[in-house]
Amino acid sequence: MVEKAPQVVQEAGTRGAGSPVPDQTLYDVAAIEDVREGDILPITLQEQSIALVRMGDDIHAIGRRCPHKGATFRGDLACRSSVHGDVVVCPWHKAVFGVRDGKLKEPIAFSHLPVYPVRQVEGRVLVGAHPMSRKPVEQSGEEERVLIVGAGAAAASAIYTLREEGFAGRITLIGDEGFLPYERPALSKGVFLGGGEKVQPSPLLSEAFYARHEIARMRGKVVALDCEKKEVLLEEGKRYSADHILITTGGRPILPPLPGIELEGVMSLHTVRDAWKIAEEITGDQAVILIGCGLTTLETASALRQKGAGVTIIATERPFPMEGQWGREVGQILRRLHEDNGVAFVTDTAVVGIHGTERVTGVELGDGMVLNCTHVLVSVGNKPSRDFLPSHIEDEGVVGGIIVDDTMQVRPGIYAAGDVAAFRRNGALCRIEHWRPAQCEGRAAARSILGLPPQPMPVPWYWTQQFGKKLEYLGWGESFDHVLIEGDLGGFDFMAAYMKGQKVVALVSSGRSAAMARAAVDFEGFVAREVRTRIV
Structure with a gap:
């Protein structure tokens, strides 16, 4: 990061792309050679957090933090999109912004990035400290x-x-x-x-x-x-x-047709009111049964265990969480993560009924066993x-x-x-x-x-956070026949490629946010450039 006091160079300039900018002081902030192709060089200029981005011969200056949650743009987060051109991608939640105009191209942020004037002079990069004004968008549909x-x-x-x-x-x-x-x-x-x-x-x-x-x-x-x-x-x-x-x-x-499903203390999580009720009722000295084993269940289990509640997950589809979607290898580390943090799993028998009169007191399993509990959370799909x-x-x-x-x-x-x-x-x-x-x-x-031309739908991306570990998925949920993994699976620092024959149909990673950001913008290109050279 360039933190030294920049040298004042001139009072007006042009952007690297050659478009005019308003008159303002430009400061010498970096050598051109220090701004590498596709990389982001962070600088601070008069308390403004700015990212210098080089794409070809042009150098651009945009805001350095994602307006959604403040993630910092640094490193190799700049890439080219076949739809949007030169872009930067938020490493946390994959919002996509244009490098040249700072405009939001894909969610999840709901704001543009500021764009600063840039000029290249005698091997140096000159940047203004005040964002350029945006051209007002043309209005339409006033009567609609x-x-x-x-x-x-x-x-x-x-x-x-x-x-x-x-x-x-x-x-x-x-x-x-x-x-x-x-x-x-x-x-x-x-x-x-x-x-x-x-x-x-x-x-x-x-x-x-x-x-x-x-x-x-x-x-x-x-x-x-x-x-x-x-x-x-x-x-x-x-x-x-x-x-x-x-x-x-x-x-x-979806609420399964189980006897006792209507009892007080049987809950599901979908709205903020559901969350209020769960947060207020479930304390650290209570026992909770979770039915289902998707990401919502796992995240809820993580939160409840950190609160101190006893948690048992009952899921009979497969022995390991997310195995059908993410494969056995990742499912094993997820289960180990939860068991190491005190979550119990029952995978060899299903819930056949919920016990209690007015309020839940336990669940009955298919093998006749009854597990006592104070609450049941149902998460079997929507x-x-x-x-x-x-x-x-x-x-x-x-x-x-x-x-x-x-x-x-x-x-x-x-x-x-x-x-x-x-x-x-x-x-x-x-x-x-x-x-x-x-x-x-x-x-x-x-x-x-608005009558604008359709654009290809981005490859779906989502993430999960459990016991401090973040995992990311990128793909259309297609079936796969084998999984190839690079990195430390148990240490949650890996990239997994999901294969259908010789085709990569999805990626799951942990500790690889920048790589997943590039893949979210250009999945096929990322697979060809990076996945096939390292994993496949």
Whole structure:
């Protein structure tokens, strides 16, 4: 990092790309040779955290921290996207920004990066300390109305994209929780470590954003949709119509038909209210049974154990967590991680009933054993929230959801995005139930509403945090027949390539955030350049 006081060189300049910049003092901050191709050189200039990025002969200066959670851009996080050109990628949550304009290209951030003036003079890099002003976006759709049903990640992304791309019409958001769209993944990643009042996940867009951009918000449950009239009916009897309707209703937890499933103390985790209840009721001296063994279960188990509660996971699908999705090798280290932290596993028999009169006292297993507990948390999957749809919108039964085309459109003027949407990929229906993909789909739907050309959907990425260990996945959830691993699996410093024959169909890693960031932007190129030379 360049921390010495920079030399004042001149009062005006041009960017490396040659476009004019406003008059301002430029400072000598680095030698050109110190800014390496594709690498990021961090500097501090008058308390501004700036990243110097070299792409070819041009050097650019942009903000050094991701506006989402403040991750620092450093090292080899600059790369080329076939869709967006030269970009930098957040190592934490894979937001993608243009190097030349700082503009957000892909979620999950909801803000652009500042861009600073740059000039190259006699082997030195000169940078201004004040961000360049942005050209106002051209406004459109002043007389049009967009109605968004469902207030989750896809909705927030669509709202942001509509306004940032110049939509000037009316936007109305209807949600049934009564909250602004918030960071739902935080619910299972540690919110239980404090009391209920501390369970406050961050809103995806601030209250000020909704006010500044005149987003109308209301709480209500939609019970019917008329595609021809482009109209929705709320449970209370009110009707709302629009030129464009975007459905982002997500999913709801599946509750298995077990005896006793209705008892007090049997819970699921989906909303912030669920999290409040769990945080308030479950203390460090209680015993909790978790049914299911997906990522939400594992993250919840980690949080509850750190709180001191006794935790037993009951899952009969496979002996190791996430084995079907991530393979036996990664599943083994996940189970070992949990067992080393006091989590017990039952994988050879299933829950057949929940005991108690008014409140749960235990669960009965298929072999006749009864495990005593104070609470049961059920996490066996979600079903798409689509009960309000007319019968002629089919779901084809396999993946559920609402089938959309390449533009996220269901019918003319009707769109869907997020967990509720299913789209075709390689001839098969695909429905992705994760946070960043939902935001990417919301962005794609907004671009379609605006009449912008469709862009390829990014390869889905998601992450998990358990007992301080972070793992990342990148792929479409395709089946694989073997796994190749490079690095220290037990030390959580590895890259795993999931193979279908000779093709890499997915990656799982730990301790390789920068590499996964590059792969998230250019999966095929990353596989060809880096995975095949090191692993395959």
